[in-house]
Amino acid sequence: MMKRNLLVIGLATLLGACGFQLRGVGSGEFALKELALDARNSYGETTRLTEAQLQGYGVRLHAGAPYKLVLVREEEKQRTASYTGSVRSAEYELNRTLDYQIRGSKNLLLLEDQASVQKIYLHDGSNLIGSDQEASQLRDEMRAELVQQLVMRLQRLTPAQLDQLQADAEARLRAEQEALEAARKAEAEATAPQQSPLQLPLQLR
Template sequence: MIKRNLLVMGLAVLLSACGFQLRGTGTTELAIKELDLSARNAYGETVTQLRQVLQSSGVKVYAGAPYKLVLTREQESQRSLSYAGAGRSAEYEMTTVLNYDIQGQNNLTLLSDKLQVQKVYIHDGNNLVGSDQESLEVRKEMRRDLVQNMMLRLQLLTPTQLDQLQQTADARAKAEAEALEAAQKAEAETPQQSPMQLPNQ
């Protein structure tokens, strides 16, 4: 029994080393096979990296795909966790927040959400060049984390969920259109009062 378990474990290790992974065991397999991707900063590093990861995961990324991922806003901030005098080390916390929408048919928004990553780094007052380099490296790591977290979010979306979200968005859009039409009709049927004319003095 132990030998058989060891054999199974050994085969699993060998297969994973070859790049083979079972479906649903930590793969980056997405239910969305076609995706349009855009961002406010169309040539930014986040959207560029995300496009590469999506394509390497077997997703066809092109304009006009059934679903569209829009990176609406990416905001970076930094705050001091500990203050130190000149020439001494200080801790800084860096935060990146990425807001995004997923759109379906007729450009209707199916969901809006955001991702946030944080990291702490030490700024060495005696080594400004090294500290600046460290800051850039931390930003790169955070961007990789953002892309990875986005992939995890996309993995959670099933075709059934997307269909339900589309139906909800369609119903909302229809209700809004009907409400607008009713308001316009009511306004058209309301008699327009002519401006009151004052008698000539």
């Protein structure tokens, strides 16, 4: 466990030191100064690395923040990419995805997206230990790249943009509630018993 924690810290330091600068993101400043963070696997490596990255850029993470980052689901798929000359060796393609959301007041969904990374590695049947170590290292690199993609996208968001998304989400919610209420009222009127017209007694002269 200690080794894993050191790896997470090392990756976070490496990405914070040069990853964003090399990709031309700029100074690394965040317009969002605070966020709540929620994840299905709260103690997973991806969550820890995300926390380290955001805090490294000065983002305060706390439950009372106006907007919440939700790490919804992380998945990995593997398939055989190709076979080499040796029957016991093959190239494998790893696909790793991270679905995430931004939620605002009243837990309204403001936006959702997916980060994805693909890598290919050689599995040598005659060197299983070496192949497994390479695959494990590759998975760590892919996780770090997923978090890097996520943080880069968050870096582009501004409070004004999220405020507008919040207003749009609230307007959609009101429209849906009004439409539902109108449908209920129409249904109630359609199923209400019909009253016969009041008949007055005839007066004989």
